[in-house]
Amino acid sequence: MDETMDREVIKGSALLGVVAAVAGWLVPGLGHLILRRWSKAAVYFLCIGGLAFAGLAMRGGVFSFGAEDLFDRLGFFADLGAGAFYFLAHQIQSAGPDVAHATGDYGTRLFAAAGMLNLLTVLEAFDIGQGGQEK
Amino acid sequence: MTSLFGRLNHFQALSFFALVVSLTFAYLSKRGLKARAQYALWAFLAFLLVAIGIGWLMYPFSQ
Numbered sequence: 144m145d146e147t148m149d150r151e152v153i154k155g156s157a158l159l160g161v162v163a164a165v166a167g168w169l170v171p172g173l174g175h176l177i178l179r180r181w182s183k184a185a186v187y188f189l190c191i192g193g194l195a196f197a198g199l200a201m202r203g204g205v206f207s208f209g210a211e212d213l214f215d216r217l218g219f220f221a222d223l224g225a226g227a228f229y230f231l232a233h234q235i236q237s238a239g240p241d242v243a244h245a246t247g248d249y250g251t252r253l254f255a256a257a258g259m260l261n262l263l264t265v266l267e268a269f270d271i272g273q274g275g276q277e278k
Numbered sequence: 279m280t281s282l283f284g285r286l287n288h289f290q291a292l293s294f295f296a297l298v299v300s301l302t303f304a305y306l307s308k309r310g311l312k313a314r315a316q317y318a319l320w321a322f323l324a325f326l327l328v329a330i331g332i333g334w335l336m337y338p339f340s341q
Contacts, residue, residue, distance in 0.1 A: 190298040200283035
């Protein structure tokens with residue numbers, strides 16, 4: 144459904160913005176669901192969740208906290224953006240990463256991209272929750 | 279599902295990535311179903327075109 148015709152006007156507040164942002168970070172799209180942006184919530188969950196799941200299913204690497212290399216540290220913050228998918232990575236990816244093959248290397252990039260995309264949607268959810276303009 | 283993604287070849291993985299990123303960007307940056315569909319299609323094709331173009335540019339160096 145197109146939200147532009149029947150978008151609910153919500154009374155924004157700093158608390159609602161923070162709650163939506165945290166929820167959206169934990170589960171892609173959940174922040175928008177709280178804000179009653181149904182189609183955005185569905186698209187973000189399917190796209191970002193799908194991208195994160197694909198990255199893990201392709202046996203991509205997941206960066207951990209405390210890496211010494213600068214790029215690994217950046218990778219950690221990108222991966223962390225995927226929220227629950229980051230914390231459940233070892234359960235989803237029971238066979239562990241395999242970056243020796245090209246598919247695993249692509250999986251690493253896909254998972255990091257999912258985290259970065261989710262951070263963009265978190266910023267949008269925070270903005271809508273505060274009562275800001277939205278697309 | 280896990281084995282499905284594990285069997286993707288390079289182009290399929292690229293196409294999947296381009297599709298989901300294009301859709302997300304469309305919903306982040308455009309308002310209205312038509313504008314979003316147009317933007318998603320444009321971004322998806324641009325992703326593919328640029329990736330194939332860069333692939334061709336790098337081809338001589340692989341020999």
